[in-house]
Amino acid sequence: MNTDHRLGFSPLEGEFELDALPVEGSMPMWLRGTLFRNGPGTWGAGRTRMRHWFDGLAMLHRFGFHGGRVSYANKYLRSPQYLHVQRKGRIGYGEFATDPCRSIFKRLTSAFSPQFGSNASVSVHKLAGRFVALTETPLPVEFDPETLQTVGVIEYEDNVQGIGTSPHPHNDPKTGEAFNTITHFSRHCSYKIFRIAAQAGAPRREVMAEIPASEPAYMHSFGLTKHYVVLAEYPLVVNPAKMLLTGKPYAENLQWKPERPTRFHAVNKESGVLVGSWETEAFFAFHHVNAFEKGGEIVVDLLAYPDDAVIQDHYMDALLSHEAPTAAAELRRYRLRPGGSASYEVLTGEPLELPRINYDAHNGRDYSYVYGIGQNRITQGWPDRLVKVDVRNGSTRTWCEDGCYPGEPVFIPAPNGQGEDSGVILSVVLDTAAGTSFLLVMNASSFTEEARARVPHHIPFGFHGQHFG
């Protein structure tokens, strides 16, 4: 039996549309709507190859639910990068860790006025009424939710300058507006916090706060409480002048400076006023889990790594060459005290990544449950289990099966459900023995399987998804 997880790093060339997947178990009849997932479909780019897991060409997957049936479709995002690869047989734009090998002149030109390939392979959101795929470069790519066809790159109706943004914008539960950050690289670098109105139409970013940064940090996500946008500024930084001169891809300009602190910043989301900054020990995180205000403190839960090794672990050479360990993230709760100190506690001993919560009911509020993918904490092999953590007491439940490698668990609340965990989680699982993937439907409360719907091929390891009812 072949149980090599590296099947998840092999390409899926075909595009399919299937009306009904075979279902085992009992699919909840209340489950409706669509789960969109995003991730790389291939790391090949004509005659060249992408160097990093994060750089593969974006592929969208769509699971539709109706009356106990599950439909499926997948399609490559026709981003400028994808179209360039099709036309020229090589990449045309820089990615996180892959360089298009341009001349020095072209490198300098593009560094001064960057062009984006918008290979939006990380997440899916609804922005100003439009379905979009997102990555860490600023321009979203709109797609048709029925056909998955690419509509096009969305140009914002503003002049906000910046390069690195978060593929994890937050929605304000009251206004529906989206909050996000963007890093502006120049002689005077800064993090800009902006919002986008929920109303349908041409999206426009309104910058509400700007925090200066001499060497900007790599920040993949942030937190949103009732009153504050919370940034964690890690000592994983870029020297902007050096980046301009080297012309190397972004990831190779990142420097881990553990002698520096990690800084939290809290910005009032109405006034834009920076209400506090806190210094704590050096760590790095991709993912905030949740943040909320309690007893005069700002509580920030996130998945912390002791250093930046996880970025090196995700180069394709490392991922494909051997059974290398993958750095494990720790679920930490930071408490930021007004005018005072910051400290943390570890909420569970289980490593965790790709965290999800009952977002609509509990983001920005006190909560109990986080779901994520987990890994063997001794061998630190590729994540092979789903984990549910009760953050109130650190207790955990897990799901795993031989040769199976689950992806991000997305929580869907049951209609009229009473509890925070009343609903299901959906996870795309790679079944290496079968050589295919299936969509796993778990009862989020008991953390037991309810059903699975099998896809006739494997789905490469992806990142994030979103369910729309």
Ligand SMILES: [Fe+2]
């Ligand atoms: Fe992410």
